Amino acid sequence: MKVKFWGTRGSIATPGPSTIRYGGNTTCLEVLFEDGSRIILDAGTGIRKLGQELMETSGQSPVHLFLTHAHWDHIQGFPFFAPAYDRKTRICVYGFQQAYDRLREILTNQMESKFFPVNFNDLNADIQFVKITGEAYSIGATKIQAIACNHPGTAHGFRITENGRSLVFLTDNELRPPTDVITDWPDFVDFCSGADLLIHDAMYTDKELETRQGWGHSSHLQAVDLALEAGVGTCVLFHHDPDRDDDMVDAILQDCAARINNAKSSVRCLAAVEDDTLDI
Numbered sequence: 266m267k268v269k270f271w272g273t274r275g276s277i278a279t280p281g282p283s284t285i286r287y288g289g290n291t292t293c294l295e296v297l298f299e300d301g302s303r304i305i306l307d308a309g310t311g312i313r314k315l316g317q318e319l320m321e322t323s324g325q326s327p328v329h330l331f332l333t334h335a336h337w338d339h340i341q342g343f344p345f346f347a348p349a350y351d352r353k354t355r356i357c358v359y360g361f362q363q364a365y366d367r368l369r370e371i372l373t374n375q376m377e378s379k380f381f382p383v384n385f386n387d388l389n390a391d392i393q394f395v396k397i398t399g400e401a402y403s404i405g406a407t408k409i410q411a412i413a414c415n416h417p418g419t420a421h422g423f424r425i426t427e428n429g430r431s432l433v434f435l436t437d438n439e440l441r442p443p444t445d446v447i448t449d450w451p452d453f454v455d456f457c458s459g460a461d462l463l464i465h466d467a468m469y470t471d472k473e474l475e476t477r478q479g480w481g482h483s484s485h486l487q488a489v490d491l492a493l494e495a496g497v498g499t500c501v502l503f504h505h506d507p508d509r510d511d512d513m514v515d516a517i518l519q520d521c522a523a524r525i526n527n528a529k530s531s532v533r534c535l536a537a538v539e540d541d542t543l544d545i
């Protein structure tokens with residue numbers, strides 16, 4: 266299994282020289298499986314380039330798109346996703362439980378003529394919405410489990426397992442919210458336990474988090490602490506704050522390395538880099 270980062274940024278796209286190393290596009294990941302199939306996680310602005318690549322390669326249909334939630338930075342690339350305009354493509358959009366109820370409406374509404382020149386109903390692809398009511402879903406030999414995140418408006422994270430290897434994707438998640446706890450720390454530890462790769466929201470520093478509690482995001486050190494306690498192999502910091510330039514991300518990584526060193530752990534810690542692919 267491999268994961269490719271098409272968008273790593275949180276909240277809003279941030280192109281420019283100060284973000285060129287870690288990337289400026291918002292959330293979009295492609296997970297490639299051993300059997301040649303793939304799923305897409307989120308449809309932030311990074312999905313535009315992925316769509317171009319899919320159009321150039323054969324076998325892009327069906328497209329399996331899992332959405333964590335419907336905030337702008339996770340859906341705004343969808344109107345620019347070229348396969349959605351292709352009559353030969355079938356797209357399955359998956360939503361877990363509560364999040365599903367708003368997905369169709371929001372994806373459709375963001376393409377109303379007030380906001381966008383092409384109407385959702387005029388897209389040529391066969392687009393289906395799939396509601397996942399249980400805690401797990403299978404595509405071929407791949408198992409996808411979900412967990413509710415602590416995030417305003419609800420969001421879900423995923424654990425994706427193929428041939429005994431696991432990837433956990435938890436973006437837009439406040440690990441220790443002050444109130445309204447949906448999922449608490451021990452449940453996140455269980456969900457991530459023994460994962461080979463954990464990609465986690467690391468939007469804030471601990472200092473920034475002091476004034477942003479309840480906004481639905483975590484600090485980089487909280488992400489590392491989760492990786493340490495859950496015994497994951499590699500922790501990838503994700504959803505970089507739009508005000509975080511590349512040098513600041515480097516400093517955050519040093520902070521994480523010190524934490525891991527203090528814990529005498531061998532957890533590897535990286536920051537997500539747009540266009541990079543990691544083997545799992």
Ligand SMILES: [Zn+2]
Pocket residue numbers: 275276336338339437504
């Ligand atoms: Zn976000």
Ligand SMILES: [Zn+2]
Pocket residue numbers: 334336416420437481
């Ligand atoms: Zn969000």
